[in-house]
Every structure is written in structure tokens, then in C-alpha cells.
Amino acid sequence: MYNNKLPTIKEIARRLNVSASTVSRALHHHPSIGLVTTMRVHKVAQELGYEANKTAIYFKERKTYTIGVIIPDLSEPFFSSALTGIEDAAEASNYNVIIGQSLDNFEREKKIVENMKNHRVDGVLVSLTKETSTYAHFDSLKKYNIPVVFFDRVPNRQDINYVACNLVSGMLQAITKLVNMGHSRIGLINGPAKLAATLQRLEIYIQCLKQHHLPLNQDIIVSTTLAKADNRKAIDQLLSLNEPPAAVIVFNDYVLLDCIAAVKAAGLVVNKDISFISFANLPIWEYMESVPLASIEQFAGRQSSMAAGFLLQLINSAATPNVTEPPFLQHIIDSEMIDYTIAG
Amino acid sequence: MYNNKLPTIKEIARRLNVSASTVSRALHHHPSIGLVTTMRVHKVAQELGYEANKTAIYFKERKTYTIGVIIPDLSEPFFSSALTGIEDAAEASNYNVIIGQSLDNFEREKKIVENMKNHRVDGVLVSLTKETSTYAHFDSLKKYNIPVVFFDRVPNRQDINYVACNLVSGMLQAITKLVNMGHSRIGLINGPAKLAATLQRLEIYIQCLKQHHLPLNQDIIVSTTLAKADNRKAIDQLLSLNEPPAAVIVFNDYVLLDCIAAVKAAGLVVNKDISFISFANLPIWEYMESVPLASIEQFAGRQSSMAAGFLLQLINSAATPNVTEPPFLQHIIDSEMIDYTIAG
DNA sequence: GTGCCTTGCGCAAACGTTTGCGCTACGTTA
DNA sequence: TAACGTAGCGCAAACGTTTGCGCAAGGCAC
Numbered sequence: 198m199y200n201n202k203l204p205t206i207k208e209i210a211r212r213l214n215v216s217a218s219t220v221s222r223a224l225h226h227h228p229s230i231g232l233v234t235t236m237r238v239h240k241v242a243q244e245l246g247y248e249a250n251k252t253a254i255y256f257k258e259r260k261t262y263t264i265g266v267i268i269p270d271l272s273e274p275f276f277s278s279a280l281t282g283i284e285d286a287a288e289a290s291n292y293n294v295i296i297g298q299s300l301d302n303f304e305r306e307k308k309i310v311e312n313m314k315n316h317r318v319d320g321v322l323v324s325l326t327k328e329t330s331t332y333a334h335f336d337s338l339k340k341y342n343i344p345v346v347f348f349d350r351v352p353n354r355q356d357i358n359y360v361a362c363n364l365v366s367g368m369l370q371a372i373t374k375l376v377n378m379g380h381s382r383i384g385l386i387n388g389p390a391k392l393a394a395t396l397q398r399l400e401i402y403i404q405c406l407k408q409h410h411l412p413l414n415q416d417i418i419v420s421t422t423l424a425k426a427d428n429r430k431a432i433d434q435l436l437s438l439n440e441p442p443a444a445v446i447v448f449n450d451y452v453l454l455d456c457i458a459a460v461k462a463a464g465l466v467v468n469k470d471i472s473f474i475s476f477a478n479l480p481i482w483e484y485m486e487s488v489p490l491a492s493i494e495q496f497a498g499r500q501s502s503m504a505a506g507f508l509l510q511l512i513n514s515a516a517t518p519n520v521t522e523p524p525f526l527q528h529i530i531d532s533e534m535i536d537y538t539i540a541g
Numbered sequence: 542m543y544n545n546k547l548p549t550i551k552e553i554a555r556r557l558n559v560s561a562s563t564v565s566r567a568l569h570h571h572p573s574i575g576l577v578t579t580m581r582v583h584k585v586a587q588e589l590g591y592e593a594n595k596t597a598i599y600f601k602e603r604k605t606y607t608i609g610v611i612i613p614d615l616s617e618p619f620f621s622s623a624l625t626g627i628e629d630a631a632e633a634s635n636y637n638v639i640i641g642q643s644l645d646n647f648e649r650e651k652k653i654v655e656n657m658k659n660h661r662v663d664g665v666l667v668s669l670t671k672e673t674s675t676y677a678h679f680d681s682l683k684k685y686n687i688p689v690v691f692f693d694r695v696p697n698r699q700d701i702n703y704v705a706c707n708l709v710s711g712m713l714q715a716i717t718k719l720v721n722m723g724h725s726r727i728g729l730i731n732g733p734a735k736l737a738a739t740l741q742r743l744e745i746y747i748q749c750l751k752q753h754h755l756p757l758n759q760d761i762i763v764s765t766t767l768a769k770a771d772n773r774k775a776i777d778q779l780l781s782l783n784e785p786p787a788a789v790i791v792f793n794d795y796v797l798l799d800c801i802a803a804v805k806a807a808g809l810v811v812n813k814d815i816s817f818i819s820f821a822n823l824p825i826w827e828y829m830e831s832v833p834l835a836s837i838e839q840f841a842g843r844q845s846s847m848a849a850g851f852l853l854q855l856i857n858s859a860a861t862p863n864v865t866e867p868p869f870l871q872h873i874i875d876s877e878m879i880d881y882t883i884a885g
Numbered sequence: 886g887t888g889c890c891t892t893g894c895g896c897a898a899a900c901g902t903t904t905g906c907g908c909t910a911c912g913t914t915a
Numbered sequence: 916t917a918a919c920g921t922a923g924c925g926c927a928a929a930c931g932t933t934t935g936c937g938c939a940a941g942g943c944a945c
Contacts, residue, residue, distance in 0.1 A: 205930095205931060207931070207932095215894075216895045218933075218934075219895070221933060225933090229894075230893070231892075231893055234893080249659070251659050252596070252603075252661050252931085253930070253931035253933095255596045256599070256900060256901075257899080257931080257932055257933065258933085259900075261596060271622075278615075278616055280640075284641075294640060295639045295640075314592070317595060340590070485829065486829075549901060551902095559925085560925045561925095562902095562927095563923085563924060565902065574922095574923070575924085594901055597901035597902050597903095598902060600930060601902055601903065601929080
């Protein structure tokens with residue numbers, strides 16, 4: 198049934214009339230094995246095309262040299278480049294990467310965590326679902342000493358490891374730019390209320406307005422569920438005001454794409470009748486006619502590879518016996534406004 | 542050093558004064574274990590939060606319930622949606638997915654194959670590097686009975702399992718559409734010569750022209766390395782002809798984006814002075830001003846999930862003892878022209 | 886010649902789970 | 916009562932590798 202004629206340490210041992218332990222040590226160039234024996238072992242191993250059975254080692258060492266990555270959606274460039282960053286970091290340390298897409302579905306996220314726990318990954322990197330508001334499913338990983346590092350979409354608490362992006366820097370640059378251009382009525386198209394990023398953007402928006410001594414007008418703050426129709430409704434709502442804002446901060450570039458379509462449909466011209474600054478810095482703007490003044494880059498790759506670094510650090514520190522619990526690894530990367538009026 | 546107080550079958554057995562085999566069987570509801578014992582085992586397992594150590598099972602069963610996916614680049618939507626297709630198929634059969642990006646680098650591809658072999662994945666899905674022209678690194682997987690299924694970018698030989706996309710159907714639709722619009726001089730911007738897809742497109746292009754009794758003009762066939770500058774050079778070359786083609790088939794949508802930029806820079810208008818049909822059906826066209834007449838969809842998700850289905854089939858048939866070698870699983874999906882003049 | 890150190894290797898256990906086989910104790914049937 | 920069947924469980928091996936410990940043989944110093 199099984200093709201069990203794969204070369205193993207035992208087989209090499211049998212052929213050379215030595216013990217398996219000797220073979221194992223010889224293969225690792227252990228000093229207690231004589232040079233002659235070591236060479237003979239390597240020769241036979243070579244001939245047989247021996248390769249260590251990692252599953253046996255994983256089992257014995259209680260390590261799988263595998264990290265799990267849980268992200269909402271690979272089709273978003275942000276997450277696919279995040280994954281690339283993770284893969285690079287993992288490969289450099291000889292770790293494998295197994296992935297799970299939550300598709301922004303909480304139940305799927307839970308199931309993926311469960312699966313990765315069963316698979317005994319050595320650590321998990323997570324960017325949360327839009328729906329996630331409880332974190333008990335991650336606590337279950339502690340039982341197996343599986344460290345977790347969150348990135349970008351992180352829980353709103355401090356007893357975790359995470360890498361996130363500080364939007365203040367980018368948003369402040371954005372609003373400063375708009376003010377310098379003469380704008381004082383700056384609208385906001387925000388995301389769905391239950392998303393942490395939404396509240397965050399609102400707070401920063403308010404903070405930045407205050408910093409520029411601008412008034413806060415509730416009527417030019419609208420929101421969208423991120424669905425296409427809703428995006429258009431949001432911008433239409435702003436356009437239908439008596440005095441529409443001539444500059445709008447938009448939740449992200451995807452929302453903005455729909456907004457721009459709506460603006461055109463209304464017979465208005467982007468960057469003349471109305472200007473935008475958004476979040477994501479999508480590469481496609483380079484090819485578009487109507488573009489935002491700027492987009493705020495959140496550095497997917499940098500966030501994720503730093504998170505991966507944290508994770509590897511935690512994995513290694515868990516392997517060495519530590520008296521004191523290591524402190525939480527946390528870092529916040531500054532976002533940065535990418536100015537398209539300069540670049541292009 | 543190890544936190545070895547994780548619940549195991551042995552621990553449950555110890556607590557109940559039964560043997561480990563009894564516990565194992567009870568947990569699987571084996572009929573030879575009495576109802577009372579079975580219930581007691583489940584109760585204790587529940588209390589301890591027992592979860593089977595999969596690494597032990599993987600090791601014992603010589604299966605990892607993991608498939609490896611090797612693709613060039615996740616940042617291309619084609620491959621990220623391919624990966625999604627694979628993940629869905631795998632998840633439905635309780636398989637995990639580990640990924641490796643070759644980044645179109647042959648050496649990396651070889652290294653990834655090596656790594657996945659060591660990891661003892663149950664099977665591998667591959668979309669080849671642009672550089673790959675030898676396949677010995679995949680042969681080494683046979684030794685471990687690890688089946689391989691290629692998709693989209695497949696080797697040019699028949700002794701393999703693969704799912705590919707037939708471009709004839711889409712290209713024929715495209716040229717037919719152009720002919721119906723009155724075009725008889727239809728150009729081609731092709732890819733780099735060493736890419737299999739390039740030769741394929743050229744052959745089909747010739748074949749389709751012949752089918753419409755159109756002459757073949759070498760001067761309206763150009764090529765690009767896919768680099769941005771080269772893309773623009775290719776279209777400029779066509780535009781500089783005495784009689785530029787008014788319709789051009791383009792290698793893919795990414796190349797076309799640069800071509801469109803060049804056309805605009807030349808003061809010409811897309812779909813008036815010159816029209817395009819391309820490959821990939823990128824979602825962004827929906828938001829663009831200048832779009833091709835159509836783009837040919839190659840169905841990343843369909844290809845990859847069918848390939849995943851093939852792979853799972855091969856994995857399962859390898860597990861059951863077969864006298865005869867199973868035939869190669871091969872399928873070709875028809876491409877399809879997506880007509881943007883209808884849709885939008 | 887005695888004691889000690891070093892070199893080079895083998896023994897056996899361990900990791901957690903599954904499974905073929907065998908065993909006991911009981912119940913049934915003739 | 917003897918023979919037989921069966922329900923319910925345990926024993927032990929196996930998967931491949933690593934590693935602490937022990938042991939033998941040889942060399943060296945005294």
C-alpha cells in the first residue's frame with residue numbers, strides 16, 4: 198500500500214551495519230562520530246538520495262517551521278503585497294507560510310484559526326475581519342504557545358503584539374495640503390461604523406481640522422458601507438448640498454473610484470469642481486485620467502514584514518526557556534501622503 | 542523546556558485507567574468500544590480540551606493534508622484570484638495550502654519545489670516561471686509520490702497533468718469582432734519571445750487572420766519585453782508606420798495600459814483613431830476613460846480550481862492501491878472575449 | 886601492571902497516534 | 916455441562932528522527 202522504499206536513516210544504518218543514531222549524528226557532523234564513518238554515511242546517503250523526513254522532525258521537535266497568515270482578501274493589492282512581505286521574511290528564516298482568507302467573515306476567521314491550531318503552526322499573523330470584535334478564538338492559541346502578531350487591522354487593546362499604521366501623519370499632511378490650496382470646507386466620506394478604521398479616521402479628521410483651526414461641519418461628513426451603490430450615494434449626498442465641499446477626504450481608493458464615476462456622471466470635473474485625497478495609494482492611478490490630489494500610503498509590505506519579524510522573534514524566544522514573560526511587541530508605522538500633483 | 546502538559550490521548554488514558562488504544566478508538570466512535578467507556582472518554586477529552594496532535598498523525602499517516610502552490614507573483618490579480626480558487630477547493634476537502642512565489646525566477650522555483658518536497662506536501666500546483674524551460678526539478682517529486690498539476694503557464698509536453706486556457710476561442714471572437722467592424726489591418730503587440738504564451742498568441746493570430754482571409758503583414762507585428770518603456774516603444778513603432786493599424790491585439794491589459802498612455806501622449810483618441818483588444822479582463826477597465834473594445838478572459842479561478850480538483854483526485858487515487866498507472870489529467874478551458882462595448 | 890581519559894559508537898527512550906491481533910469474561914445455545 | 920460466540924478492551928509495534936547515557940577499546944601516564 199505504501200511505497201515505503203524511501204531512503205531513511207534506518208536504511209542507511211542497515212546498509213552500513215551501524216546504528217541509526219550513528220547515521221543521524223554523522224549526517225549532522227557530530228564530533229563524536231569518526232571521520233571515516235561520517236564519510237561513509239554521507240556517501241550512502243548521497244547514493245540513496247536521502248532526505249530527512251521533516252514530518253518526523255516536526256513531530257519530534259514540536260515545531261513545524263510554518264507560520265499561518267490570516268487575511269481578509271488576497272484580491273486586494275494591500276493584502277497581496279502584505280503577503281509577499283511576509284513570505285520574504287519567512288523564507289529568509291526557512292519558514293513556510295500557510296494562508297487563510299477570511300473573506301471578511303468572522304466565522305471563517307474562527308475556523309481558520311482552529312485549523313491552524315490543529316496544524317500546529319509555530320505562529321500566526323492576522324489582519325482582522327471587518328466583523329471581528331471578540332478575540333477569544335485567538336486566546337485558544339495561547340494554550341499551544343502559538344504566538345500571534347496582528348497587523349494593519351488590529352484589535353483595539355494593548356495586551357497584544359501588533360504592527361499598525363498611524364494615519365495621523367498622512368491625514369495631517371493631506372489636510373495641510375488642502376488648506377494650503379485654500380480649502381476650508383473639507384468633507385469626509387467615511388467607512389462603515391463598525392470598522393475600527395472608521396472611528397479612527399473620524400477622530401484624526403477632527404483632530405487635524407482642529408489643528409488648522411477649521412470648523413467641524415457634520416453635514417459634510419458622510420459614510421458608506423463600501424458597497425459600490427453606497428459609495429455613489431455618499432458622494433451624491435455631498436454634491437447635493439447647498440454648498441458642497443470642494444475637497445473631500447475619502448475612506449480609501451476603492452470608494453474613491455466610485456465617487457469619481459459619480460462626479461463625472463454629475464457633469465463635474467475632478468480636481469476642478471471637486472478634489473479628493475484618499476487612502477491606499479493604488480498603483481492604477483498612474484493610468485487614470487481623474488485622480489486624487491494625493492493618496493495616503495499605509496505600507497502593506499513594511500507593516501507585514503515587520504510583523505513577521507516580530508513573530509519570528511516571539512517563536513524563538515518561546516523556544517529558549519525564559520523566566521520572565523516577554524513584553525508585547527508593538528510598533529506603529531507612520532503613514533505618508535503620496536502627492537500625485539508632484540509625481541505626475 | 543517544553544510545556545508538555547498539553548492534553549494527549551495518553552493523558553486521558555491515564556486518568557481513566559484505560560489504554561491509549563481504547564481512548565483512540567473511543568474518540569473515533571469505534572464499535573468495539575462500549576458505550577459507557579466511549580462516553581467517559583469523550584467527557585474527559587472535553588474537560589481537558591483535548592485536540593489531536595496533527596503533526597503526529599501526519600507523520601504516521603505519511604500525509605500532511607497540505608498542498609503546495611507555486612505561482613509567479615501574487616500581486617497580479619490573475620494569480621491572486623487563482624489562489625483564491627485553489628484555497629476554496631482545498632478547504633472544501635480539508636486541505637491546507639502553502640504558497641511559494643517564484644517571482645518569475647527559475648532558481649527560486651527550484652528552491653520552492655525542494656522546500657515543498659521536504660515539507661512532504663501531498664501535492665503541488667504550479668504555474669511556471671517565464672524562465673522555466675526544464676522540468677527536472679518537478680521530476681524529483683515523483684520519488685515521493687507527490688503529484689503535480691500545472692495550470693495556465695504549463696510545460697509544452699504531454700506527459701503531465703495540466704489545466705490550461707485555449708486562446709483560440711477568445712482570439713477568434715476578437716478578430717471576428719474587428720472584422721465585423723470593418724477592420725482588415727489588425728496589428729499585434731506580442732510579448733517576449735521566450736514566453737510560451739508569445740509563440741502561442743502569434744500562431745493563433747496567424748490562424749485567425751487566415752480564417753478571415755486577411756493578409757499577414759509582418760510590419761504590424763511588434764513585441765515588447767513587458768517593461769513599461771518597452772510597451773510604449775512597441776505602440777509608438779506601430780503609430781509611426783505610414784499606415785498604422787487602426788486595430789491592435791495586445792499581449793495583455795498591463796501592456797495595454799502603457800499603450801493607451803502613449804496613444805494619448807501622441808494626441809490620438811482610443812476607440813476612434815485606434816482600437817484595442819487585449820487579454821486579462823482586468824476589473825479596473827470599468828473605471829477607465831479609455832478602454833479596449835474587449836478583453837479576453839482566461840478564467841484564473843476556473844483554471845486553478847479545476848487544477849486543484851485534479852490534484853485532489855490524484856492524491857486520493859495514489860492512496861488507494863492501483864494496478865494501472867492512472868492516465869494524465871488534462872483539460873483546456875476556452876477563453877472568452879468580454880465585450881466592453883456591450884457591457885458598458 | 887594499574888588507573889584514567891578519550892574516542893567512537895550503540896542502546897533505548899521519546900514524541901502522539903493508529904491498528905492488527907489476542908485475550909478475558911460473559912452470555913448463549915444445544 | 917460443554918462448546919462456542921461475542922462484546923470490550925489491552926498489548927505492542929509502527930511511523931523516522933534525535934539524544935542522554937553507557938560501554939568498549941585503545942592510548943597514555945604513573
